[in-house]
Amino acid sequence: MVAPPVAPGQPAADTPPARRRRDVRGTLLRVLLAAAGGVLVYLSFPPRTAWWLAPLGFAVLGVLVHGRRARAGFGLGLVWGLGFMAPLLRWTGEFVGLIAWLPLALVCALLIAVGTAAMAVVSRVPGAPLWMALVWVADEALRAVFPFGGFPWGKIAFGQPEGWYLPLASLGGAPLVGFAVALTGFGLAHLGRDWRVGAPLVVLPLVAGLAATALVRTDPDQGEVTVAAVQGNVPRAGLDFNSQRRAVLDNHVERTLELAADVDAGRAPRPQLVIWPENSSDIDPFRNVDAAAQIQRATEAIRAPIAVGAVVVDRADNLPRNTVVLFEPGVGATDSYTKRQLQPFGETMPYREFFRIFSETVERAGRFQPGDDPTGFAVGDVRVAIDTCYEVAFDSVVRDSVLAGGGANLIAIPTNNATFGYTEMTYQQLAMSRVRAVEHGRAVVVSATSGVSAIVAPDGSVTQRTGMFTPDALVATLPLRGEATLATRLGAWPEWVMTALGLAAVAFGSAVGLAQRRRRSRPTPGAGVGEEETDGGPAGAA
Known part of the structure; x- marks a missing residue:
């Protein structure tokens, strides 16, 4: 009799109890580590000056999602994003409670999870830390425009006013700073796999930030x-x-x-x-x-x-x-x-009629009109x-x-x-x-x-x-x-280029993964009836 198929990554019915307990413990450990990684990034933000915690938070994320399926990357990234965004946005509920704070944090975490799912895809591509950092830039670009006109509050650059990466803002703006921080973290995560790749990716962003200090000018060229x-x-x-x-x-x-x-x-x-x-x-x-x-x-x-x-x-x-x-x-x-850029749920109320179904307090939001002249x-x-x-x-x-x-x-x-x-x-x-x-x-x-x-x-x-x-x-x-800085002259171009490269890496990683799965699905000559191969990769949030 042929045994019923088992979903990849799930323990079979006859899996020993000890193995099942290890799977549960492993899943719980990964979830706890993901939350801790997000909290590390939160702790790097002001009023604290521990800017160096942000790369460590990304290192934890890099270790967790490397080599995993997209859905595992999504689940772990959601937990990581909540660990970051929930405490960061606590101020939104100071006087209105959980109704503003937790839904907003969840939406931001979901958008981060989309990016971490993509990071899992590119983690199998050679030079994975680089592509993962570029995907992070793309994810921040998404959150800056969606939903409700965007909510870029959690950009990594905004946690770096004391850090060595800050001078990079004069070259490529906030996106370049965020890229450098993420690249350092993902490089740290890669040290155990290939230090020859990971070490330069840890050192170069820091060296670049320190070198860029010489380009930051403060002289009064116009009085x-x-x-x-x-x-x-x-x-x-x-x-x-x-x-x-x-x-x-x-x-x-x-x-x-x-x-x-x-x-x-x-x-x-x-x-x-x-x-x-x-x-x-x-x-x-x-x-x-x-x-x-x-x-x-x-x-x-x-x-x-x-x-x-x-x-x-x-x-x-x-x-x-x-x-x-x-x-x-x-x-x-x-x-x-x-x-010109009005605050949703404060100066304006998106979908006012819809949200009124849940609470009449939506009428406290304003009906302000935006300007158009900068x-x-x-x-x-x-x-x-x-x-x-x-x-x-x-x-x-x-x-x-x-x-x-x-x-x-x-x-x-x-x-x-x-x-x-x-x-x-x-x-x-x-x-x-x-x-x-x-x-x-x-x-x-x-x-x-x-x-x-x-x-x-x-x-x-x-x-x-x-x-x-x-x-x-x-x-x-x-x-x-x-005098205009290079970042002022280039505008959004650095972000667009990095986003395009990140998305291209996702497309390439998806194509490679699809080809690998097709090869594994082909029957192996001489294989017994009922035998089939799986990729052995973990699934789900585990």
Whole structure:
């Protein structure tokens, strides 16, 4: 009698109990290791400075998925992704609970699992660590555009503001930094199989990062400017922080008046430009005369233009815009920039009618409309690129703002993190600003309603910063730089090329695997009845 076929990778019915126990223990061990690997990557992100943990997390992933089937790569990658994303995105549930946090973390982990399934496919191709790292770049590119316009928050580069890889951002942007980190990790995983291949892949990315330090320029090739970042603070943290909108506006007016008094007394240099945060005036200054008068009062006192983050309601459709309005002494409002990349489930609500079935709280999400002009402000010799809050996470959005209007020589990031309390969100976002500084060779001014506000030099170093939930003002003289980095000139090309190579490797690995399976499925001359071969590879998440 011919025995019924057994699914590859599954123990046969007559498998000894000891063997079955070993299979279960092995599966459990791999799952635990996958979760630990993801947690290592999470621990590499700010506010911690343990950037070197990220390659170790990728090394764990490389060991687990090497030589396995795609579905095993998917399962292990899902666990690894949850270990990374669940704690990283904990801030999204600070005031709304699990309904936002865990589903978002799961979606991100599922997209990571798609990439790790592909990594399993290319792990059998010669030079596997290289192809696996390229697949990671492709996976990050996917998450930057899907779903809901993309959510690139977990890009590996954003965990490297202190690391040796950071200078690579000036050459190929955030994708090149992520590639270098992943390549180091996968090289480490390959050392036990072939050290002659693995060792160079561990060393070269680190050496390249250190060598690229010489290319990071900080000299003021277009002069200097004195800039102030005002943090007025909010009445309280949480979703209802702006329920006292006038109090938030008054806080920023008062802190600016204090700064003006310090300037007049010689205790602080006079700024040529002042940056207020996003939502510093949730009262439309074009509709509320009193709000406009208060802003202008601060402008006249400091005797410098103030860029004010305001909610402006368009008269054409009566819908709000998240806008930065430039107020100038003796003139009033002269220019504006409207946020282009809106935050889903906050400023907008995708599929509002569908999600309303589950909860009426979806109506708390805004109906903001995006802008379409990346041009910031020109104040004398200063050309400021504006990237409001969530926009700093998107490579193309920041690059467009830097190149618009003949090219910016300073970047401003007005932001509002009060909704997320004392969580790690504000530190993660500051890390993005530091990466952007190196990527585009520009100083960055981060102005937050409740912190952390910061002054970032073109080399990514933080020269000044505030605490959280305290009124403060930072004043610094910064270099104006017009020279474009290689990353600015190339734009998305490095990411596109690396993504194409990664996908090509997946196609090649799939073709090779299919050919191998076809050869194994052919009858072997002289084989007994009922005998059949399998590839012996593990299946499923095990």
